[in-house]
Amino acid sequence: MARTKLSDDRDLTEEQKLFKESINDWAERNFPLERVIRINREGHPFPQDIVEGLAELGLIMGTVPEEQGGMGLTWSDQIVIAEQLGYIDPSIATAAGFMAVETGWGFTINRYANEEIRERYIKPAIQGDKFVGIATTEPKGGSDVAGFESTGEKDGDEWVLNGEKTFISGVEECRRMGGGYWVNVRTGPKIPEAPHKNMTAFFVPIDTDGVQPQEPYDDAGRGSLSTSGFIMEDVRIPDEYMLGEEGKGFYYTMEGFDNARILIGASSVGVTRRILEEAADYIKERETFGRPLAKYEGIQFPFVERYIELEASDLMVKKVAKMQDQRYDEEGWLERTGKAKTYKPTEIAKWISMIKYKVPHLAKDTADDAMHWLGAAGYSSEYIFETAWRGVMSYCVGAEGGANIQKLVIARETLGKDYIPYK
């Protein structure tokens, strides 16, 4: 029986079709599903050959301009890459998650970094030789981005950073490969009615004196990509390592989240598509009571419902990527006139929150369904479903923004600011 295919690439550009083909060919040789499952069981360290493969294929930070070492891809291009990485890596950690962290945040760091950071960290990260990431969450919380307590004090031409960051993706990888993090600290007094003000972003190399990486957590999923944290004790960072302007860190951080969340939404489309295809192959073959499982409405109806949600999500992700392309294309207009030409950033953030909320949940729920359809086989690591379920759960509970935070953003943009619950 021919394998079930649920993708339709006819609306993609010729180049985008080739991105997908190259990723598939590479995965077939180097990263088949059996290895995805095994790596997630074995846990970190993150396999170096995968980093090298992603870099060699040019999948990391494709949206960085060509003159700065990237490929000058649009977000509409990069989501095709993200979706296909989710498809070949439904654990959403090893290939897809790594690319999302590096691209979402690396691209945004690159926008606000000086040439030295670009040369020493961004370009090597694009080549797979260094790791760059984001460190916002603190022990007192992560969703309340403006509620952080880490501080930065100016001392001559340096800043002295103190505080602690926790639940940070890739600290082990960053230690091993070299690299650094986008770190937010408070550089002025906390204003109770506007706690997001006076937040400043810095690029902090992981090997800076005073940065103390912590032991990794033992996570439910995303086994290959480490999660831990680091303490900053009198970490001295040169003035030039400030990202953008002093006091504007909150706004840049929201932009970084926007970029990373688009990629997570797209990867989750790929995860869902792969789960449905793998499940379809099984339910068409496996017979109970003399009929294939796929003939039972109790199975084919929920299958169809998930498929509808998948295609709706795919369209949403493509729409959002186009909005983000317009945002950057029209940036000069916004700077000149103070008004958005097409979409306000907060409107785009609403759409991004919709996909960040919806698609990882869809992938998780589809994996859950598939395990029910397959029964004991689906629950075992012979199949991809439990690995995918544990992996995408990470993006439901918090990675790149918790589920309820996405709902707050959507409510703010639909019901209005008067109905923000925390004000």
Place this chain on the structure above:
Amino acid sequence: MLFVVLVKQVPDTTEVEVDEETGTIIREGVPSVLNAFDEFALNEAIDLKERMDEDVEIIAVSMGPPQAKDALKKCLAIGADSAILLTDRVFAGADTWATAVTLGRAVKKIGDVDVVFAGQEASDGNTAQVGPEVAAQLGISQLTFVADIEKVDKESGHIICKKETDEGHVRIKAELPAVIACMPEPGFEPKIPNVRDIMKAKKKSLDEWTFEDLGGDEEEYGLDGSESVVIRTYSPPPKGEGIKIEEKPEIAAEKIIEFMEEEGLL
């Protein structure tokens, strides 16, 4: 030096199904890919170009419907310098001979081609006829089952290749220009184009040539120019379950003889 690589877009063979009623291949909704033998031929051309001291231009040429552009785009991403799609309703329905007529005319029009690379066969038809027929059209040397190209020397006017035979390999020398039909050896892994290659390919030339560009009479091309007629395409009946003998060689031999005697085969 100028190399032309002939390529074909074929249905992904892992996905092909035959319509049981009509006996024709179901192409609707079946993904198309670059024929693996042609991909090997292109890889050989690029490998040779990289080993040569002189300037080499590689042009990928395909005959097919407009969507065959996808296969040529891939050739450009892998490393071809430019590509030409031969596409016209007049070319439709061509058998191997009419295909070779079309491709041969295109090679002539390009002019001064030193080596024409082709895959040994296409994974959809498996005729292995087009490469040799193009050589016949052009009246130039043909080398088949080529596993490796040792060198192309324009000065002496020769090409030296490693050719696969039933017994192993032979080293063979032929006069230029030549058509070589390439046969990948087991374990061959084609180059995977990366994003940078793919984006660079966007800037390379991909022309479309029609009947008007190639000239001649319409009757020479497509269905009218075909010498053969396909009556039916069908899957051969399954061979049935075989017998597996897992014994030491001498015992296995006895059992095989016993089986053949029982079946009246000896």
